[in-house]
Amino acid sequence: xxxxxxxxxxxxxxxxxxxxxxxxxxxxxxxxxxxxxxxxxxxxxxxxxxxxxxxxxxxxxxxxxxxxxxxxxxxxxxxxxxxxxxxxxxxxxxxxxxxxxxxxxxxxxxxxxxxxxxxxxxxxxxxxxxxxxxxxxxxxxxxxxxxxxxxxxxxxxxxxxxxxxxxxxxxxx
Numbered sequence: 001x002x003x004x005x006x007x008x009x010x011x012x013x014x015x016x017x018x019x020x021x022x023x024x025x026x027x028x029x030x031x032x033x034x035x036x037x038x039x040x041x042x043x044x045x046x047x048x049x050x051x052x053x054x055x056x057x058x059x060x061x062x063x064x065x066x067x068x069x070x071x072x073x074x075x076x077x078x079x080x081x082x083x084x085x086x087x088x089x090x091x092x093x094x095x096x097x098x099x100x101x102x103x104x105x106x107x108x109x110x111x112x113x114x115x116x117x118x119x120x121x122x123x124x125x126x127x128x129x130x131x132x133x134x135x136x137x138x139x140x141x142x143x144x145x146x147x148x149x150x151x152x153x154x155x156x157x158x159x160x161x162x163x164x165x166x167x168x169x170x171x172x173x
Contacts, residue, residue, distance in 0.1 A: 006066060009043040009073075016043070018082040028083075035086040038065045098139060103150060105138045110151050124151075 011019070022028055023036045034055065041051045048062040055062075065086070072085045098106075110129055114121045117132055124132075126148035133142050142150075 006042070006048050006063075007070060008045070009039060009066065009069060011039075011043045014077060015073075015082065016040075018077070022082055022086075031088075032083060032086045035065045036082075038062055039069045039086075042066045042069070098142075098150065102138050105136070106133050106147070106150060109133060109136060109138070 019036050019040050023033055023040065028036075034057065037055060038051055038057070038061070041054065042048075042062075046054070048059055048066065051057075051062045052059045069085060072080060075085075106129075109117075109132055110124055114124055114128065119128055119132070121128060126144035129151065130142050130144040130147035133139060133147060
């Protein structure tokens, strides 16, 4: 026995064009593109089962994104773009303890030479940079591991030489 017929999605011409433009973009994430296709197929009149078989996703995924689109559709496109409608909602959990400003200060500190801080080393280690962050009162406490993770995130946008010394490949003389 079939379940209730899903609510039909009626797209404005602008919404349809934005969805079609988004799904054709080369640099859009796979999750966003998949959610985009779910909305487009739902607007074309396909039911949830047809969509889940065509896109090879679960029925719950189709229901979720059809419902999410319908919930957000009343918000103007000027206030909430199509791509933003297809993104994940914030997840629960404890908020971060390190602010963006503190992260920037930590990265700036790591870009300085250790000798400038009076450290007798040539490259920052996780322990040294954590101690220096605390000494500069950027944060009250940060573990060496957390300091290293924080600075590894910015490696890809940093210059070619690393912010931290790579102690995993260091050989003793």
